[in-house]
Amino acid sequence: MKKILFVLLILSVVLLGCTSQKSPAPAGGLGIKNDVEISGFAFAPASITVPLGTTVIWTNKDAAPHTIVSDSGNEIQSGTLNQGGTFAHLFEHPGTFGYHCSIHPSMKGTVIVQDTGATGTQR
C-alpha cells in the first residue's frame, strides 16, 4: 500500500511539472513593479530604466494636482492625480518614453523600457 502511494506521489509531481511547463508565462506576468514619486513639483526618480513588462506606479505626494502624459503619442495618459492619487501603467513595448505633467510642463520624466528577453516575449 505504501508503494502505491509513493508511485502516485511521483506521478502527480511529474504530471504537475509537465502541466506547468506547457502554460506559457503571460507577457508581463512577472509582475515587476517600479515606483515613481511626484513630490515638490518633480518626478523622483526623473529617469528610470525598467525591464519590459514592468508596471510603473506614480504616486502624487504633493498637495497640487499633477498628470502623467507622454511627450509624444499616447502610451501614457493619466487623468488628474490629486494628493495621494496613484496611476499605474504597464510597459509592454521597449523604448524610451518621455513624459511630462500637463498642468506644469516644466515637470519632466523618462521611462526607459529594455527588452532583456527575461520576460520570454519574443519579438
Ligand SMILES: [Cu+2]
Ligand atoms: Cu504637475
